[in-house]
Amino acid sequence: MTDQRFDEQQPQEPSAGGMxxxxxxxxxxxxxxxxxxxxxPTELSLTWESGVELKTRSQWQYALIxxxxxxxxxxxxxxxxxxxxxxxxxxxxAPYAFDDIDLENINAPPTTAGNHFFGxxxxxxxxxxxxxxxxxxxxxxxxVVALLSTAIGTAIGAIAxxxxxxxxxxxxxxTDLILTLPGLAILLVAxxxxxxxxxxxVAIILALLFWTGIAxxxxxxxxxxxxxxxxxxxxxSGSGDTRIILRHMLPxxxxxxxxxxxxxxxxxxxxxxxxxxxxxxxQPPNPALGxxxxxxxxxxxxxxxxxxxxxxxxxxxxxxxxxxxxxxxxALDPTQRRIRA
Amino acid sequence: xxxxxxxxxxxxxxxxxxxxFIIFSFVSIASNPLAFLQMQPQISQETLQLIAERKHLDExxxxxxxxxxxxxxxxxxxxxxxxxxxxxxxxRRVMGNTAQLIITAELIAVFLAILIGVYSAVRQYSVFDYSxxxxxFLGLATPNFWLALMLQVLxxxxxxxxxxxxxxxxxxxxxxxxxxxxxxxxxxxxxxxxVFVLATAxxxxxxxxxxxxxxxxINSDYVRTARAKGLNERKVIMRHAFRNALIPLVTLVAxxxxxxxxxxxxxxxxxxxxxxxxFFIQALGDGDPYPVMAWLMITATIxxxxxxxxxxxxxxxxxxxxxx
Numbered sequence: 001m002t003d004q005r006f007d008e009q010q011p012q013e014p015s016a017g018g019m020x021x022x023x024x025x026x027x028x029x030x031x032x033x034x035x036x037x038x039x040x041p042t043e044l045s046l047t048w049e050s051g052v053e054l055k056t057r058s059q060w061q062y063a064l065i066x067x068x069x070x071x072x073x074x075x076x077x078x079x080x081x082x083x084x085x086x087x088x089x090x091x092x093x094a095p096y097a098f099d100d101i102d103l104e105n106i107n108a109p110p111t112t113a114g115n116h117f118f119g120x121x122x123x124x125x126x127x128x129x130x131x132x133x134x135x136x137x138x139x140x141x142x143x144v145v146a147l148l149s150t151a152i153g154t155a156i157g158a159i160a161x162x163x164x165x166x167x168x169x170x171x172x173x174x175t176d177l178i179l180t181l182p183g184l185a186i187l188l189v190a191x192x193x194x195x196x197x198x199x200x201x202v203a204i205i206l207a208l209l210f211w212t213g214i215a216x217x218x219x220x221x222x223x224x225x226x227x228x229x230x231x232x233x234x235x236x237s238g239s240g241d242t243r244i245i246l247r248h249m250l251p252x253x254x255x256x257x258x259x260x261x262x263x264x265x266x267x268x269x270x271x272x273x274x275x276x277x278x279x280x281x282x283q284p285p286n287p288a289l290g291x292x293x294x295x296x297x298x299x300x301x302x303x304x305x306x307x308x309x310x311x312x313x314x315x316x317x318x319x320x321x322x323x324x325x326x327x328x329x330x331a332l333d334p335t336q337r338r339i340r341a
Numbered sequence: 342x343x344x345x346x347x348x349x350x351x352x353x354x355x356x357x358x359x360x361x362f363i364i365f366s367f368v369s370i371a372s373n374p375l376a377f378l379q380m381q382p383q384i385s386q387e388t389l390q391l392i393a394e395r396k397h398l399d400e401x402x403x404x405x406x407x408x409x410x411x412x413x414x415x416x417x418x419x420x421x422x423x424x425x426x427x428x429x430x431x432x433r434r435v436m437g438n439t440a441q442l443i444i445t446a447e448l449i450a451v452f453l454a455i456l457i458g459v460y461s462a463v464r465q466y467s468v469f470d471y472s473x474x475x476x477x478f479l480g481l482a483t484p485n486f487w488l489a490l491m492l493q494v495l496x497x498x499x500x501x502x503x504x505x506x507x508x509x510x511x512x513x514x515x516x517x518x519x520x521x522x523x524x525x526x527x528x529x530x531x532x533x534x535x536v537f538v539l540a541t542a543x544x545x546x547x548x549x550x551x552x553x554x555x556x557x558x559i560n561s562d563y564v565r566t567a568r569a570k571g572l573n574e575r576k577v578i579m580r581h582a583f584r585n586a587l588i589p590l591v592t593l594v595a596x597x598x599x600x601x602x603x604x605x606x607x608x609x610x611x612x613x614x615x616x617x618x619x620f621f622i623q624a625l626g627d628g629d630p631y632p633v634m635a636w637l638m639i640t641a642t643i644x645x646x647x648x649x650x651x652x653x654x655x656x657x658x659x660x661x662x663x664x665x
Contacts, residue, residue, distance in 0.1 A: 176356075177356065177359055177360060177363060179599070180356065180360055180599070180641055180644050180645050180648065181360065181363070181364070181599070181637065181640075181641055181644075182599050182602045182603060182637070182640045182641070182644065183599065183600070183603055184602070184603030184606055184607070185602065185603065185606065185621060185636070185637060185640065186367075186637075188606070188621070188622075188625055189367070189368060189371065189625065189633060189637070190371070192372075192625050192628075193368075193371035193372045194371060266482070270482075270484050273484050273486075273487075274484060274485070274486060274607055277484075277486050277607070278486075278606075278607065278610060278622065280625070290484075290486075293486070293487060293490065297490055301490070301493055301494050301497050304494045304498070307487070307490050307491070307494060308491065308494070311483075311484065311487035311490070311491070314482075314484055314487065315479070315482050315483050315484075315487075318481075318482035318483075319478060319479065319482040322478060322481060322482055323478070
């Protein structure tokens with residue numbers, strides 16, 4: 001009986017996996033109330049028989065429905081998928097190679113003639129093609145940063161939050177310490193001395209600084225999940241720490257992790273652009289959006305199109321990702337009753 | 342309260358020491374102070390040896406750290422590897438310039454963000470609210486340096502076409518800035534664009550935060566009580582809601598100071614302002630780790646100080662926070 005009750009809590013839990021686990025849990029108990037709990041046993045076996053998975057999935061289905069109805073987020077998703085497609089099929093889409101020099105067509109303002117939509121630079125290189133290839137590099141770097149920093153941050157946050165005590169103390173003091181250092185400056189130092197230039201290296205350097213945010217969030221959720229009955233039950237039934245973390249607690253943290261990873265992609269795009277702009281990020285021959293802007297600026301700002309278009313692309317990507325992150329946050333928050341139109 | 346401030350101050354000391362050790366070991370392990378000099382053929386082996394001895398480069402990292410701390414404290418960060426020039430006078434000069442930039446930008450940003458945030462919350466889902474939200478999303482998605490460049494493009498083109506000089510796009514002063522009011526106007530024309538760029542980013546995030554914080558307070562019970570007892574709306578908003586909604590913003594602004602230095606690096610580089618960011622980029626370009634470490638140490642100290650301020654001010658403003 002008691003076992004079943006603990007198991008029953010489990011499918012409910014994904015609801016607590018939203019942005020604010022503690023108030024959500026309070027909300028759940030409030031809604032069912034003490035009377036509902038008395039009547040629970042009969043219902044309980046029903047849920048049990050109809051399959052735990054099914055109920056778990058329905059939570060995700062609700063989230064999916066909420067997300068699909070979030071117009072701004074859906075629109076942004078379409079835009080972002082378009083950008084990904086352009087980045088993947090850069091060779092097919094770009095009218096020229098990104099380093100094609102055409103000295104007869106230098107400093108041309110944007111024109112449809114010869115498909116120079118974004119104009120050409122002082123060497124006659126087509127800036128539309130350069131931007132398309134730059135997008136590929138920048139998007140790729142941002143995705144790698146999100147993946148790596150999420151992995152590092154989740155691991156550290158989970159360990160700190162699950163074990164608590166001195167482990168938590170050491171890890172979190174270390175995280176705090178990193179946050180007292182000026183981030184961009186540390187990135188610049190790392191880029192200069194560990195040698196950036198190569199996109200993968202830039203991504204790793206960024207990820208080594210970006211994990212702190214996710215670590216704090218995961219730790220916070222874990223601290224509250226750790227006190228939950230189902231974790232206690234899992235412990236009582238003899239599950240090991242690794243199993244409890246991976247099988248029971250991590251799935252209930254997916255919401256905040258996904259939202260944060262999305263926002264990291266946007267932050268990474270902006271930061272990488274800044275690094276490359278300052279000349280310490282991605283180096284030629286790899287094209288990157290930030291570097292394209294600083295190249296364009298070197299002609300004394302007369303060639304405004306060289307500065308404008310790569311920057312606009314950065315803004316559009318970052319804006320779309322932020323909107324998607326916002327939509328995801330709303331969708332994964334089970335306390336959201338209002339489905340945004 | 343006083344004991345709390347003292348205890349908090351004491352707690353900052355180990356943090357500062359730990360930060361200094363991380364900065365020193367990180368930069369020292371990563372860099373080779375002699376790398377740049379070794380590439381110059383005219384510098385003899387003896388000179389290199391002398392520099393290595395002066396900077397104790399042959400010792401292990403902890404010993405070098407001790408020497409560095411001693412030099413930092415007694416000789417104000419000592420001298421550069423290249424040229425043996427004292428670091429502190431330059432650093433102090435650029436700190437003053439950056440302070441002008443950052444403080445002006447933050448004052449404007451906080452003031453406008455409060456206005457925007459409060460008004461958005463009071464008129465939730467109004468046209469103003471939606472425009473403010475759109476603006477702040479745009480502000481958060483726009484890279485600082487690109488905004489700076491676009492402003493420069495605009496100003497340069499206005500100058501070319503109409504021969505009107507509204508603002509300067511580089512430097513801190515004209516060659517002959519004049520005195521008194523003239524000097525002030527000249528400085529304002531130089532600082533206007535960088536301040537605008539820095540403030541935009543801050544307004545975007547602060548106003549969102551202020552709006553959320555204000556909404557939370559407006560929907561709380563005691564505000565309903567204030568309305569129920571018949572206070573007029575103005576009094577409810579200004580005296581009851583606004584004051585409490587302001588408290589979290591204080592923390593955000595104080596804790597956001599680290600990010601401002603990042604913004605300053607980029608903005609000052611674009612506008613060639615002789616500030617801390619410019620200094621930092623030049624030191625990095627020179628490949629000399631000593632001014633870089635001095636810079637990092639100064640900024641880390643400022644950030645830790647503002648973290649302290651955030652905690653103390655929060656304690657003063659929010660009487661629910663108790664210390665014993």
